[in-house]
Amino acid sequence: MACFESWGWLVDPVYPTIALTAIYLTGSSFVFLRTERERNRVRNAFSHYMAPALVERLADEPDRLKLGGETRDMTLLFSDVRGFTTISEGLDAEELTRFLNELFTPLSNIILDENGTIDKFMGDALMAFWNAPLDDPNHPGNACAAALRMVDEMAVLNERWQQAADEAGRTFKPVKLGIGLNTGLCCVGNLGSETRFDYSVIGDNVNVASRLEGQSKTYDLVIIAGEETATRAHDFAFLELDLLKVKGKTEATRIFALMGDDTVRQSDAFKAFTAKHEAFLSAYRDRDWDGADALLRECETPGGEKLKGLYALYRDRIRTFRTTPPPDDWDGTAQATSK
Incomplete structure (x- = not known):
């Protein structure tokens, strides 16, 4: 107006x-x-690396994702098929592809189910990590749970493959995994070039996890974990294996075998066996070859087939040290000769 x-x-x-x-x-x-x-x-x-529920959480909170990279406390898992070269030689390209898909599908689902992120597949190998891009306070435990479930899944797969081989009249040799676990600080983010990149993780602790997976062949065990993983995954049964200086490292680290879940850890049998095994390691590191040899024999029966290769390795070392003693400053450390 x-x-x-x-x-x-x-x-x-x-x-x-x-x-x-x-x-x-x-x-x-x-x-x-x-x-x-x-x-x-x-x-x-x-969507291809994480469980759907985690993807939705990340989509709802995209600010949690630092695309430039960040340092996070993480747990890494490396898995590899033992004797893959021999397996692949007996398969044509189509059969080999089907074999890998049948292998990786259930293993990947287990990792996703335990809140892990799949980093990459490398031939017959798989790499995964926990506590990125979303927080996972129990990442050492979740990684251990995934590793144990992967071993159980291999029994199911081997039974299926054995049946298929029997029906086809082929010889079948069970497929075995080697798994390495390690926990520590890593750099995670989008790595690559401006035109092509992947969400991945790098760092010294990643390399150690890979080396531990490789050492599963040396110790003839399925799952080997670093000291930090064993210390922080409280609800799992671990057995100390060695004081090992892995390739590329100047300092030795204690390595452990993941033997089972909390039920195994709390069992009287495992507690008694662990005490006996620790006494053996103490005698060995004190250069008490006779005492170590006697304790080793006591450990072999409860250790069973699962630890047969480990104790055979130590028996060979003790035999060597009797004739060629280690240097005066030796503290029990072993030097890894392979990756």
């Missing part, structure tokens, strides 16, 4: 209201579409 009295303008309030509403709706639509585009980008990037 004031505009009409002063300047003769008559303004219909309906049009400005419509204009402001249109501007508001346009802006809201733009924000919504941009948010959805970001959510879809996260879903597309991680």
Whole structure:
């Protein structure tokens, strides 16, 4: 009314209201579409590496994802098929592809089910990690649970493959895994070039996890874990194996065999066996070869077939040290000769 009295303008309030509403709706639509585009980008990037529930959490909170990389406390898992070269030689390309798919599908599902993130597949090897991009306070325990379930799954797969081989009249040799676990600080983020990159992890602790997987062949064990993993995964049964200086490291680290879950850990049999095994390691590191040899024999029966290769390795060492003693500053450390 004031505009009409002063300047003769008559303004219909309906049009400005419509204009402001249109501007508001346009802006809201733009924000919504941009948010959805970001959510879809996260879903597309991680749907193949993480469990669906975790992908949705990450899509709802994309700010948790630092695309430039960050340092996080993580647990790493490396898995590899033992004797894969021999296996692959007996299969054509189509059969080999089917074998790997049948192997990796259930193993990947186990890792995702235990809140892990699949990093990559490398031929017959698999790499995964925990506590990135989303927080996982129990990442050492979840990684150990996944490793034990993977071993159990191999028994199911081997039974299926054995049946298929029998029906086809082929000889079958059970497929075995080697698994390495390690926990510590790593750098994780989108790694690569400006045009091609992957969400991955790097660092010294990653290398150690890979080396531990390789040492599963040396110690003839399925799952070998670093000291930090064994210390922080409280609800699992671990047995100290050795004081080992892995390839590429100047300092030795204590390595452990993952023997079972909390039921095994709390069993009287395992507690008694662990005490006997620790006494053996103490005698060995004190250069008491006779005492170590006697305790080794006492450990062999409860250790069973699972630890047969470990005690054979130590028996060979003791035999060597009797004729060629270690240097005066030796503290029980063994030097890894392979990766």
